[in-house]
Amino acid sequence: MGFSEIEGPMIQSSFWNFDVLFTPQDHPAREMQDTFYIHGNMPTEDIDNTVLNRVSDIHSKCWKYKWNVEEATRHVLRTHTTAVTLRYLAENKQDEARIFSVGRVFRNEKMTYKHLMEFHQVEGVVTGKDLTLRDLMGLQTLFYSRLGIKKVKFWPTYFPYTEPSLQSMVFIEETGKWIELFGMGIFRPEVTASVGLTGNVLAWGGGLERIAMIRYGLNDVRELYENRLSWLRSVPICRL
Amino acid sequence: MVTECSDLPVVSFPVRKIKEFFPGYDVNSIVDILPYIGLDIEYVDEDEIRVEYSPNRPDFSSYYGIARSLKGLLEIEMGIPNVKIIQSKDYVISVNKSVSHIRPFIVGLVAKNGSLDDESIRNLVGMQEDLHNGLGRRRAKASIGFHDLSKLEFPLRYDTVSSNASFSPLGFKEAVTIAEILRETEAGRKHGKILPSTKIFPVLLDGSDQIISLPPIINGDSTKINRNSRDLFVEATGTNLSLLEDVLAIMAITLSDMKFDIESVVIFYGKESIVSPNLQLRKFEGLELSYVNNVLGIKITPELALKCLKKSRLDGLIDGCKITCNVPRYRTDISEAIDLVEDIGIGFGIFNLDPSLPAYRFSGKKSRNTIISEKIRQTLVGMGLIENVNFSLISRTLEHEYVNRDIDYKDVVAVVGSKSEEHEILRSSLLPSLLRSLSHNIHEEYPQRLFEIGKVFSLEEDPFERWSLCSVIAHDEADYTEAKSIVQTLMGVGLGKELEAISAIIPTYLEGRGAYLYVADTKVGVIGEISPSIIENFKIRVPVASFEIDLTKLVTFV
Numbered sequence: 001m002g003f004s005e006i007e008g009p010m011i012q013s014s015f016w017n018f019d020v021l022f023t024p025q026d027h028p029a030r031e032m033q034d035t036f037y038i039h040g041n042m043p044t045e046d047i048d049n050t051v052l053n054r055v056s057d058i059h060s061k062c063w064k065y066k067w068n069v070e071e072a073t074r075h076v077l078r079t080h081t082t083a084v085t086l087r088y089l090a091e092n093k094q095d096e097a098r099i100f101s102v103g104r105v106f107r108n109e110k111m112t113y114k115h116l117m118e119f120h121q122v123e124g125v126v127t128g129k130d131l132t133l134r135d136l137m138g139l140q141t142l143f144y145s146r147l148g149i150k151k152v153k154f155w156p157t158y159f160p161y162t163e164p165s166l167q168s169m170v171f172i173e174e175t176g177k178w179i180e181l182f183g184m185g186i187f188r189p190e191v192t193a194s195v196g197l198t199g200n201v202l203a204w205g206g207g208l209e210r211i212a213m214i215r216y217g218l219n220d221v222r223e224l225y226e227n228r229l230s231w232l233r234s235v236p237i238c239r240l
Numbered sequence: 241m242v243t244e245c246s247d248l249p250v251v252s253f254p255v256r257k258i259k260e261f262f263p264g265y266d267v268n269s270i271v272d273i274l275p276y277i278g279l280d281i282e283y284v285d286e287d288e289i290r291v292e293y294s295p296n297r298p299d300f301s302s303y304y305g306i307a308r309s310l311k312g313l314l315e316i317e318m319g320i321p322n323v324k325i326i327q328s329k330d331y332v333i334s335v336n337k338s339v340s341h342i343r344p345f346i347v348g349l350v351a352k353n354g355s356l357d358d359e360s361i362r363n364l365v366g367m368q369e370d371l372h373n374g375l376g377r378r379r380a381k382a383s384i385g386f387h388d389l390s391k392l393e394f395p396l397r398y399d400t401v402s403s404n405a406s407f408s409p410l411g412f413k414e415a416v417t418i419a420e421i422l423r424e425t426e427a428g429r430k431h432g433k434i435l436p437s438t439k440i441f442p443v444l445l446d447g448s449d450q451i452i453s454l455p456p457i458i459n460g461d462s463t464k465i466n467r468n469s470r471d472l473f474v475e476a477t478g479t480n481l482s483l484l485e486d487v488l489a490i491m492a493i494t495l496s497d498m499k500f501d502i503e504s505v506v507i508f509y510g511k512e513s514i515v516s517p518n519l520q521l522r523k524f525e526g527l528e529l530s531y532v533n534n535v536l537g538i539k540i541t542p543e544l545a546l547k548c549l550k551k552s553r554l555d556g557l558i559d560g561c562k563i564t565c566n567v568p569r570y571r572t573d574i575s576e577a578i579d580l581v582e583d584i585g586i587g588f589g590i591f592n593l594d595p596s597l598p599a600y601r602f603s604g605k606k607s608r609n610t611i612i613s614e615k616i617r618q619t620l621v622g623m624g625l626i627e628n629v630n631f632s633l634i635s636r637t638l639e640h641e642y643v644n645r646d647i648d649y650k651d652v653v654a655v656v657g658s659k660s661e662e663h664e665i666l667r668s669s670l671l672p673s674l675l676r677s678l679s680h681n682i683h684e685e686y687p688q689r690l691f692e693i694g695k696v697f698s699l700e701e702d703p704f705e706r707w708s709l710c711s712v713i714a715h716d717e718a719d720y721t722e723a724k725s726i727v728q729t730l731m732g733v734g735l736g737k738e739l740e741a742i743s744a745i746i747p748t749y750l751e752g753r754g755a756y757l758y759v760a761d762t763k764v765g766v767i768g769e770i771s772p773s774i775i776e777n778f779k780i781r782v783p784v785a786s787f788e789i790d791l792t793k794l795v796t797f798v
């Protein structure tokens with residue numbers, strides 16, 4: 001589909017993981033209960049002053065509190081790969097780009113049959129001229145069709161850094177059920193403005209494990225990480 | 241953009257109420273349309289529907305809010321919902337200066353002539369909890385109290401008292417001191433730390449000087465609401481006045497929908513006074529129609545855009561190609577023009593948007609790391625090895641069992657407050673996880689030859705996050721020669737590189753059976769036969785040979 005792969009570190013500063021993505025510093029998601037903070041001090045990288053000031057202004061204006069730069073330097077295990085993709089676009093301004101990333105993300109949760117504290121996220125970001133919400137829906141539909149999924153429904157949802165935001169439901173022939181898969185949206189102007197991007201920047205993505213579970217008929221997500229040889233030896237290598 | 245998210249709040253919508261609010265609509269058709277106002281259906285049976293809502297819509301914390309929104313989309317009731325506030329002079333609260341450093345603000349309203357039953361009380365309590373956890377940031381920023389108006393006397397005072405002051409909190413028949421409440425009650429232990437002082441505490445006192453509330457901890461038992469309460473007093477206290485007015489606006493409209501008459505309360509902060517609830521509309525001027533159309537990818541007229549706004553329970557005035565929008569106070573989700581665009585999209589109906597495909601002239605590509613990793617995988621699988629995937633976060637025990645000695649934790653990257661001991665540090669090598677994998681498979685057939693490609697972390701290195709390749713070979717005859725043969729073939733055939741091994745003493749490996757690996761005079765990894773004591777730690781019963789390569793370093797050569 002013309003997407004180029006990029007990757008980045010799993011350890012991110014809160015600045016790139018949360019602040020640039022319009023998540024206020026007192027948001028529940030930033031609490032230790034939900035996010036893995038790195039113990040001790042990590043070497044602080046320099047953040048471009050222009051970006052820093054823009055983010056500080058936006059936070060103070062929109063969330064009505066005093067933005068704290070120290071809070072932004074606390075390092076976390078990234079909670080989404082958006083921290084990486086957005087930063088890439090900020091540092092490589094291209095008029096038209098399609099980039100993607102597949103990487104691990106982390107949530108401080110108890111592991112259960114359907115939740116992991118470390119899992120894989122797939123994410124695509126698109127910049128260009130005159131991109132619209134309908135284009136985003138079109139790209140997602142095309143992506144699903146390449147995975148062999150023909151029936152898709154979209155409805156509104158919420159993410160802190162995109163507006164409008166949609167989630168998608170797909171019909172799985174094997175189970176005869178509709179399930180929720182990827183989320184998507186157009187980055188909020190506050191987000192794109194702080195990194196100096198113009199126009200509508202589209203983003204879509206979601207967890208990879210759920211697709212793997214459907215493909216292999218698993219009911220417990222932890223099985224994907226158990227590495228049981230009896231299973232591994234029976235499953236053919238994944239070929240597209 | 242991850243949809244596997246942590247718990248979103250859930251609201252129950254009784255089927256009986258759905259039928260009452262939407263007569264003539266089949267319940268199933270309501271279930272089908274609810275997602276189009278942004279709700280996730282969690283559960284459906286003949287008595288109730290349970291839906292999950294997003295934190296940007298705290299007005300959905302009660303099913304009245306959901307019904308209000310749905311009526312708009314179904315064109316049953318459009319535009320800004322009407323809430324009548326009776327301006328009254330009867331209800332006054334005086335705020336003492338002493339609260340200003342503790343919990344500075346209070347707002348309130350009176351709701352009269354309504355009727356409550358178990359179900360509507362559950363609804364109010366559910367709302368209160370969701371608002372506490374969401375907007376209220378676990379009560380730190382805002383908390384709400386419900387009181388039976390007939391059990392208290394106005395005017396009220398919002399003041400501070402010492403920990404010796406006493407009253408009967410909810411659920412207690414006897415009076416207890418504030419000190420005891422903080423120590424002995426669940427609410428006290430859980431929320432007490434929100435209050436900044438251990439000497440003075442904010443309380444709400446009524447005209448007869450009884451304490452009716454200790455915010456944000458607990459209310460008094462004497463004013464508790466029940467099925468017989470017809471008149472209510474609702475207050476909210478916290479650290480940000482604007483936020484409190486938002487929270488109260490949500491309560492006001494909900495109680496109004498529940499057929500209560502809403503009357504205002506006057507609050508004196510010194511000589512200044514405010515009237516509460518504040519339901520003043522917010523105006524957004526100059527929303528360009530071209531902006532709306534460009535974002536959504538549609539071409540609608542100003543008239544249709546206005547209709548879509550009204551279907552989202554907002555309103556406005558057309559001014560050429562622009563719309564001046566009016567937003568009611570309870571809609572805390574609207575702060576910028578883009579939020580209005582989304583609401584117009586929802587009013588238009590997301591089901592009415594046809595996907596389109598933008599043109600793009602460039603071709604895509606994989607990253608260099610991926611291309612090399614895929615080559616490695618292809619080669620190793622071709623040689624009969626099986627790929628493993630393990631977590632980056634491991635336990636300190638696992639790292640210890642591998643290293644076989646006390647670890648110098650200054651180089652280890654750890655996380656804070658993990659919910660599980662199994663996931664406290666970021667692994668500095670792939671070997672422990674692979675050894676554990678072998679130990680979980682001791683009843684499977686041998687030979688077992690595994691490999692993993694993954695990231696490892698160590699503060700000793702720069703960058704401290706690096707890609708690594710590790711392999712373990714386990715069977716009765718596993719030895720250094722076999723491991724060497726595999727890694728040599730991988731390097732030569734797979735990556736076209738010459739590999740050299742130089743003997744060394746490495747603690748992981750049996751003495752005399754370990755070496756460093758070099759490519760073009762640069763150390764890229766290690767290889768050897770795992771020392772028996774480590775094998776024993778993992779309860780593996782066959783010899784294990786292994787190699788580990790720093791891929792981040794290797795990639796610079798390939």
